[in-house]
Amino acid sequence: MAVRTVTAEELAQQQEACRRISLLWEGKHPYACVTTYGCQQNEADSERIAGMLEQMGYTLTQDQELADLIVFNTCAVREHAELKALSKTGQLKHLKVQKPSLLIVLCGCMVQQEHRMGELKQSYPYVDAVIGTHALHRLPEILLSRITLKRRQFCIPNEDGLIAEGLPIHRQPGPKAFVSVSWGCNNFCTYCVVPHVRGRERSRQPDLIEAELRQALAQGALDITLLGQNVNSYGHDLPQHPDFASLLTRLANVEGNFRLRFMTSHPKDASVRLFEAMASSPKIMPHLHLPVQSGSSRILRRMNRGYTKEQYLALAEQARKTVPSLALTTDIIVGFPGETEEDFRDTLDVVEQVGFESAFTFIYSPRKGTPAADYEDQVPREVADERMARLLKLQETVTLRRFNEQVGKTVEVLIDTADEFGCGGRTPDFKMVHIPSCTSLRPGDFASVRITQAKLNALIGELCPRENA
Ligand code: SAH
Ligand code: SF4
Numbered sequence: 001m002a003v004r005t006v007t008a009e010e011l012a013q014q015q016e017a018c019r020r021i022s023l024l025w026e027g028k029h030p031y032a033c034v035t036t037y038g039c040q041q042n043e044a045d046s047e048r049i050a051g052m053l054e055q056m057g058y059t060l061t062q063d064q065e066l067a068d069l070i071v072f073n074t075c076a077v078r079e080h081a082e083l084k085a086l087s088k089t090g091q092l093k094h095l096k097v098q099k100p101s102l103l104i105v106l107c108g109c110m111v112q113q114e115h116r117m118g119e120l121k122q123s124y125p126y127v128d129a130v131i132g133t134h135a136l137h138r139l140p141e142i143l144l145s146r147i148t149l150k151r152r153q154f155c156i157p158n159e160d161g162l163i164a165e166g167l168p169i170h171r172q173p174g175p176k177a178f179v180s181v182s183w184g185c186n187n188f189c190t191y192c193v194v195p196h197v198r199g200r201e202r203s204r205q206p207d208l209i210e211a212e213l214r215q216a217l218a219q220g221a222l223d224i225t226l227l228g229q230n231v232n233s234y235g236h237d238l239p240q241h242p243d244f245a246s247l248l249t250r251l252a253n254v255e256g257n258f259r260l261r262f263m264t265s266h267p268k269d270a271s272v273r274l275f276e277a278m279a280s281s282p283k284i285m286p287h288l289h290l291p292v293q294s295g296s297s298r299i300l301r302r303m304n305r306g307y308t309k310e311q312y313l314a315l316a317e318q319a320r321k322t323v324p325s326l327a328l329t330t331d332i333i334v335g336f337p338g339e340t341e342e343d344f345r346d347t348l349d350v351v352e353q354v355g356f357e358s359a360f361t362f363i364y365s366p367r368k369g370t371p372a373a374d375y376e377d378q379v380p381r382e383v384a385d386e387r388m389a390r391l392l393k394l395q396e397t398v399t400l401r402r403f404n405e406q407v408g409k410t411v412e413v414l415i416d417t418a419d420e421f422g423c424g425g426r427t428p429d430f431k432m433v434h435i436p437s438c439t440s441l442r443p444g445d446f447a448s449v450r451i452t453q454a455k456l457n458a459l460i461g462e463l464c465p466r467e468n469a
Contacts, residue, residue, distance in 0.1 A: 003202050003237075006137055006164040015055070017140035022057035024147065032058035033067035037085050038075025040227055040263070041198075042108055044178040045136060046073045049107070051168030052139050060170065064095060069103040069143075074110035076193050078365035082110050089124055096126040103146065107131040107139070112156060112197040115368055121154065132156035133198055137164035160184075161199025165208055169215075175416055175444045177221035179212050180204065181247065185229035187266065189293070190304045191336060193367040194229055201230070203238050206247055210254065217256050222444060223414055223426070226251070226262040232269035245277040252281035257446075259414065259428065263289045264331075267315055268306035275322035286323050287430040290316065291331035295350035296343035299336050303372070309346055316354045327357040327402075327429035334391055335364040335384025337375035344387050351394055357402045357431065359395050363388055396456055403454035406431065410464055415445045424458070432458040 032053045036046040049071055050060055061067055070092060075081040089106065096102050104127050110116055112132040120130055129146050131139060135155045142153045161184045171177055184199040185192075213224055226248070228234060234244040244262075252260055260283050265274070267290055278284045290312075294300055297308040307315075320326050332347060351359065363384045366373035406427075413433045415425040422436040425447070433449055440463075441447055449461035 003161050003163065003200055004159065006162055006166075008166075011137070011164075011166050014052070014137060014140045017144045018052065018055040021140065021144055021147065022055070025057050030058050030068040031061045031063075031066050032069040032071065033061050033064050034071045034073065035088070036073045037081055038073075038077060038109065040178050040225065041180065041183075041229070042073050042075060043172075044180055044227055045108070046071075047169050047171055047178070048136065048167045049073060049139060050170035052137075054170055055168055056140060056143070064092075068099075068101065069105065070095075071105045071107065074106060074108035076109040076113060076197055076367070078362060079367075080365065082116075085110055089127065093126050103128045103143070105129045105131065105139075105143070107133070107136060109133060109193070109197040113193070113368065114156075117154065117156060121152075125152075127152070129153040130156065134159040134162050137162070137167055159199060161202050163202050163204070165204070169212075171216065171219055171221070175220070175222040175414055177216035177219075177224050178227050179209060179216060179224055180227045181209055181231055181234050181244070181262075182228035186233070187230060187306075188304060190302065190372040191333065191364060191367065191370055193370055196369055198229070201228075201233060201237065203235050205238070206242055206250060209247065210251060213251055213254060217254070217258055220444065221258070223259045223416075224251075224261065226260070228262075229264060230266040230269060231262050232265050232271065232274060243273065245271065245273040248274070248277045248284060249281065252277075252283040258283060260284045261287060261430070265290050266306075267292065267312050270315055270319070272318060272322065275319050278323045278326075285428045285430065286326045287329070287428070288319055288323070288326060289329045289331075290319070292347075292350055292354075293331060293333050294336060294339070294343065295345075295347035296339070297346075299339055299343050299346075302338060302375075303333075303336060309350060312350065313353060325429060327431065328354055329358050329360075329430070330354075330356050331360045331362070332391065333362050333364050334388045335379040335381075337364070337372055337379065338377040339364075339379055339387075344391075348391065348394055351391070351398060355398050355402060356395065357429070358399050359391075361388060361391055361395065399456060400454060403431070403456075403459055406451045406459055407454055408451065410448055410450050411461070413447050413449045413461070415441045415447060416443050418442055427459075433461050434458045435461050435463060438463055 074085040146153045182203045184201045185195045186201045235242040411427045413425040417424045423441045424434045448464040451459045451461045453460040
């Protein structure tokens with residue numbers, strides 16, 4: 001099996017399916033509700049799902065009761081995410097009873113797993129269509145079949161992955177936008193289901209990435225996050241082998257006043273070239289999400305991460321040295337099979353030494369089909385819970401220390417929320433700032449804000465006098 005690009009003919013077939021569906025409504029206005037579970041990649045996929053649904057004549061809504069079509073874009077990265085999607089699917093049964101014409105579609109990473117298929121077929125008979133990650137662009141054709149043939153549809157092709165360019169995109173309103181630079185992953189960390197459900201890494205053509213970025217900017221986006229499971233290996237599969245640092249520099253040269261971010265950076269592939277590119281343009285924000293996963297070299301080896309504790313520490317130091325005012329954030333897994341108290345202390349040590357501004361922390365969740373799920377030395381839940389509590393406590397202290405360093409400084413905030421109680425937004429280094437009782441700003445405004453207080457989840461600030469002038 002190999003990576004394949006969707007042809008223009010295939011895309012035209014899907015557009016024809018959209019057109020045929022849109023003719024079925026005969027003056028009615030059908031509504032569709034798309035719910036996203038999981039990561040930013042899923043959010044980006046949901047914007048394409050929404051784009052295709054609009055082409056079929058659906059109006060988008062967040063109200064399930066109003067909807068004629070409900071799509072769940074699911075996640076499989078931890079068991080909790082799957083259980084949540086399954087339980088929310090279960091709750092749709094009563095809506096289907098109330099409105100038998102309601103269509104229910106499941107797609108995303110959870111449904112790409114073979115073992116889920118039988119369960120969905122048998123125990124969720126009110127689900128109308130199940131669409132795997134490699135068939136997302138075929139949503140129109142599959143829905144059309146469901147509607148015209150009146151049969152449930154299951155489409156989970158077992159491919160290494162597809163490149164589907166040219167799909168319509170319905171962007172979420174607001175100043176933030178996601179642009180994928182690659183899909184899939186080749187790293188096979190031993191705990192992770194992503195390579196199994198998203199296929200091999202496929203880099204997008206730089207021209208198409210730039211075109212999508214320009215389109216997002218034209219639609220009002222001001223804060224663009226470039227997405228990839230490992231942005232640092234971008235380009236190895238393209239003819240000219242462009243690297244991520246050069247892509248970043250090229251995109252930062254696009255005219256306009258916008259912010260450029262990216263995630264995720266795998267430490268084994270992060271390079272000085274990347275840090276230098278970050279330092280070289282004011283449009284590339286000084287924030288690096290660099291998942292460490294564990295501080296123990298022994299556990300990192302078992303995770304197949306490709307770096308040691310010492311290499312990670314050196315990289316973090318290099319990044320901070322090269323990029324002025326850099327914020328470093330991370331992901332950490334607690335209770336990976338075989339993790340001893342000593343291994344865990346190495347994790348605490350890295351948190352302390354690097355001083356992450358914040359961390360996403362997860363208790364290890366065995367994923368079917370991944371090597372670590374079969375390791376015999378699984379860590380008991382109580383031990384993992386106890387370690388997690390200690391980790392959270394330490395990270396809170398470190399976060400507060402970092403945030404307190406901001407008090408008294410003036411920072412530029414891009415506003416993304418505003419209501420009668422005040423407004424909020426992000427600093428260049430991705431810290432959340434709340435400005436209480438400020439009602440003069442709207443999402444999309446840039447504001448100069450003096451930080452007055454540090455809380456755990458956000459900084460508190462006030463507008464600098466010139467903003468009030
Ligand atoms: N590609 C990204 C992240 C993908 S998944 C990267 O390499 O960093 C997001 C995060 O979920 C991971 O960084 C990891 O911390 C966590 N994660 C993935 N699989 C997990 C599992 N089986 N149990 C617990 N956490 C997991
Ligand atoms: Fe999963 Fe590792 Fe790939 Fe990230 S790099 S998606 S953690 S396999």
